[in-house]
Amino acid sequence: MATLRFDRHRRLRQTANLRAMVRETHLHVDDLIYPIFVVEEKGVKREVPSMPGIYQFSLDRLNEEMDEVVQLGIKSVIVFGVPAEKDEVGSQAYCEHGIVQQAIRQIKANYPDIIVIADTCLCEYTSHGHCGVIENEQVLNDPSLELLVKTAVSQAQAGADIIAPSNMMDGFVAAIRQGLDEAGFTHVPIMSYAIKYASAFYGPFRDAADSTPQFGDRKTYQMDPANRLEAFREAESDVREGADFLMVKPSLAYLDIIRDMKNHFHLPLVAYNVSGEYSMVKAAAQNGWINEKEIVMEMLTGMKRAGADLIITYFAKDVARWLNE
Template identity: 85%
Template sequence: MDALQFHRHRRLRQTENLRAMVRETHLHVEDFIYPVFAIEGENVKQEVPSMPGVYQFSLDRLNDEIAEAVELGIKSVIIFGIPNEKDEVGSQAYCEHGIVQKAIHQVKQSFPDLVVIADTCLCEYTSHGHCGVVEQEEVLNDPSLELLVKTAVSQASAGADIIAPSNMMDGFVAAIRRGLDEAGFAHVPIMSYAVKYASAFYGPFRDAANSTPQFGDRKTYQMDPANRLEAFREAESDVAEGADFIMVKPALAYLDIIRDMKNRFHLPIVAYNVSGEYAMIKAAAQNGWVNEKQIVLEMLLGMKRAGADLILTYFAKDVARWLKE
């Protein structure tokens, strides 16, 4: 043994406090954006079947949910809406009294310091379930931009602190930036879903938001999961067009892309820990196959380590409680 030459890395792992001293990556409650689903109606708190612990809230029940998040130290939420009525052009998305607009206004009135982010898309509001205007089963890019601008301006008018467009139409950041500026909202930042893959991990969200496409899929506008360089092209376009944040969606199978974005761009990087990632862990935990707390914290640490500055996650309240412990 005397002739062996090797490094003793274990010296820094001997006790919990010693490990904590040299820990490189940390989770903070300020890192998390908590998704909330607002639905029309009264006295509604309806659990999403494929997402245990995630609920749709009517406006009269919404403030209780927001208050709990604020009490836990969560600083930001993103609001998704489920309207009563849908049509071909998703008019409830940009209606002055639409469900998201009403929810934003209510939350900002009750919790003025909370950062309220508006998901800006049409799929939850269109009868066909696609993220834009459809003609003969083709999603039209440029006519969709006009409606997305109207949606963003209506959300900013309702009090949204950040606009988060998720539609993946070409030019959506440029169009929304110009629309917001012309409407007097030059101060409102854009959190672009810049790198959004056509992923199988979105299934439970479509259950939660009632947004499953009625025909085809979204592969003509969302990205091919096999492509890495395409992510650079998409993000570079959005940055040039005025994006203030870059989001990568999903997160778990795209940690390499998160690191690519962090290395290339000097904007805050957001990882969307999506519904399928949430549902898999919940199901495994309910069956006793994994330790939910340990696996969630490890997963989110991986996203931070990959380069995410912020994580949009349905686990936000759970993790906030664990961090308090």
């Protein structure tokens, strides 16, 4: 052994403090964006059956959730709405008194320092559950853009700090940027769901947002999970059209795409740790099969290591507690 030469990598792993000293990737509370679901009812705090620990809130109970968010040091929320009425064109998405618009106003009035991100889509508001205008069971791109612009402008008027369009229509960033600018909201950034895959990981979200398509699927406008180069084309278009953030959704099965985007583009990069990723961990933890805290922290650190600057995650409150400990 005296003549055997090899590297001593373990020298830097001997104690917890030494490992912390040389740790390369850090997860912070400031990295977290917490999704909130708001419904047009009264007295409601309703747990989503497929998402343990996640609730739908009516406006009169929304402050209960926001108080906890602020207490934990989380600085940003993304708001999803479940309207009482739906129609073919999702008119409640762009109604001045729509549920998301009311929630935004309430949050900004009571918690002015919180960054409020508005999810900008039609699927929660349309009777057919698709993200645009339908004709002969086909989603029409350009007519859908007109409604998405109206939605984005109404959300900005309500006080949204960031518009986050999730519809995956071609040209949605260009259309929304122009619409916001013409309405006087040149200062409002766009967080584009630039790379959104047609994923099986979205199931529990559709329970929470009541947005399951009533026919077909979303594969004609969301990306094929098998594709990598397509993600570059989508992101390049959004950057050219005026996006201020890029998002990859889902994240756990797409860490390679997150790294690709981080290496190629220089905008803040968001990973969406989606509902299916959340629910799988929660279910396994409830069955005693895994250590939830260790699994979640490893997953989210992996997303940061892959290149994410921000993470939208239903675990945000849990992670904030663990980090504060």
